[in-house]
Amino acid sequence: MAVLDSLQGIEVMVVVDGKALTEYSTENDLVKHTNPAAAAHRQARTVTKYIESTTDKAFLVRLSVKAPFMLDCPHLCFAVTADGQSIYRPLMSKEGYARGEWLCEVEGVIGKLESRGQLAAMKFSEIKTTDEVTDSAALKIHKLETDRVGEISISVGRETNGKTAAFKGCAFSELDSDKKYHEKVLAKDGKSHGVILGDRKSWILPRILHTTPIDGIDFPLGVFRFKYRSAAALRTLHVLPQPDDAGPADEEAAVAGEDDELRDLDPELRERMKRLLARAKGSIKSEPKIKRDHSDSEEDVKPSKKVKPSKKKKQIGKTTIDLTEDSDEEVPVIPLD
Structure with missing residues (x-):
C-alpha cells in the first residue's frame, strides 16, 4: 500500500482479483508548475510506486482512512484519475468518519443509461507497437496520444460543504486499440499498457455535492501515483530483477x-x-x-x-x-x- 508520512492513517492501493498489487518504490518525477511554491508543495507531498499490469485484468482503487488521521474539515476528497482522466471523486464526510474508519473502492467510471446508473470497470489493455520507419509528424501524434497513459493517480484534498447537484458522470477516452504506436515514443518510460473500460453492470447513482477546495487545487494534502507497467517493462526499467541466465x-x-x-x-x-x-x-x-x-x-x-x-x-x-x-x-x- 502507498502511504505518506504527512498523512498517517490514509492508505491507497490498486487491487486485482481481490489482492493488492505489489508496489515498487521509485523517485518522484520533478513537479513542474508556474508557481514555485505550489511545485515545492506537491513535490514534498507525493509518493510514487511502480505496479505490474497484466493485459485484460480488471482493477480497482481501494481507499482507506483510519486512526491516527484526524479530519479537520467538512469533507476529504479523493480525486481518482487514470491516464490523466477523471474516474471518480469520492468524499469522506465527518459523519462518514465518525467511527474513525472509512473505506471506499473505486471500480470504474459511473455513467447513466435511461435514468439508471451503470458502472464500467477499469482494466489494463496492451498497447500495440511498431518499429517501422515513420515521419516525425506521425511520431509527434503518437507521443501526444500516449503521453497521458501509464499512470493511476489519487489526489487528496480538503473540501468545503457543498450543495446537492444532479449527476452527470465522466467521459473517458481510450487509446485506439487497433492502432500501432511507435516503440520510440514508449521506450523511454517503458509504457506497455493503457486503461480501457470493460464490463458494465448496474450501479446506484451516487449523491453528488458541489464542493470547493479549501487549500486550492494546487496545494493538496497528498498525491499517490501508481505507474503501471508489464513485467517485461519493469525488468527493462530495472524495477524487477533480470531472470537468471544460467539455469x-x-x-x-x-x-x-x-x-x-x-x-x-x-x-x-x-x-x-x-x-x-x-x-x-x-x-x-x-x-x-x-x-x-x-x-x-x-x-x-x-x-x-x-x-x-x-x-x-x-x-x-x-x-x-x-x-x-x-x-x-x-x-x-x-x-x-
Missing part, C-alpha cells in the same frame, strides 16, 4: 559436455578424472600446474622460465590437479583432444 538446463549441458570429452579414457582413469575435476571447480588458478608428493630426498625445483603449454594440447580450464588422492602410484595426465 539447471545449462548446468546439465555442461556436465554432459565434460562426459563426452572423458569418454575415450580408460574407465578407472575416467572416474578418477571426474572426481578431480569436480573437486577442482571453483578454485581456478592463474596457471596450470601439477601437485606431487615428494620424498625426503627430493628437492623442490623452481624453473627460471615459464614453460608454455604445447599448442597441440587442449586444457580443461586452468586448475590444480592432485594426483595423490587414493594411492602413490603415478597416473599419466592425458590431454583431451
Whole structure:
C-alpha cells in the first residue's frame, strides 16, 4: 500500500482479483508548475510506486482512512484519475468518519443509461507497437496520444460543504486499440499498457455535492501515483530483477559436455578424472600446474622460465590437479583432444 508520512492513517492501493498489487518504490518525477511554491508543495507531498499490469485484468482503487488521521474539515476528497482522466471523486464526510474508519473502492467510471446508473470497470489493455520507419509528424501524434497513459493517480484534498447537484458522470477516452504506436515514443518510460473500460453492470447513482477546495487545487494534502507497467517493462526499467541466465538446463549441458570429452579414457582413469575435476571447480588458478608428493630426498625445483603449454594440447580450464588422492602410484595426465 502507498502511504505518506504527512498523512498517517490514509492508505491507497490498486487491487486485482481481490489482492493488492505489489508496489515498487521509485523517485518522484520533478513537479513542474508556474508557481514555485505550489511545485515545492506537491513535490514534498507525493509518493510514487511502480505496479505490474497484466493485459485484460480488471482493477480497482481501494481507499482507506483510519486512526491516527484526524479530519479537520467538512469533507476529504479523493480525486481518482487514470491516464490523466477523471474516474471518480469520492468524499469522506465527518459523519462518514465518525467511527474513525472509512473505506471506499473505486471500480470504474459511473455513467447513466435511461435514468439508471451503470458502472464500467477499469482494466489494463496492451498497447500495440511498431518499429517501422515513420515521419516525425506521425511520431509527434503518437507521443501526444500516449503521453497521458501509464499512470493511476489519487489526489487528496480538503473540501468545503457543498450543495446537492444532479449527476452527470465522466467521459473517458481510450487509446485506439487497433492502432500501432511507435516503440520510440514508449521506450523511454517503458509504457506497455493503457486503461480501457470493460464490463458494465448496474450501479446506484451516487449523491453528488458541489464542493470547493479549501487549500486550492494546487496545494493538496497528498498525491499517490501508481505507474503501471508489464513485467517485461519493469525488468527493462530495472524495477524487477533480470531472470537468471544460467539455469539447471545449462548446468546439465555442461556436465554432459565434460562426459563426452572423458569418454575415450580408460574407465578407472575416467572416474578418477571426474572426481578431480569436480573437486577442482571453483578454485581456478592463474596457471596450470601439477601437485606431487615428494620424498625426503627430493628437492623442490623452481624453473627460471615459464614453460608454455604445447599448442597441440587442449586444457580443461586452468586448475590444480592432485594426483595423490587414493594411492602413490603415478597416473599419466592425458590431454583431451
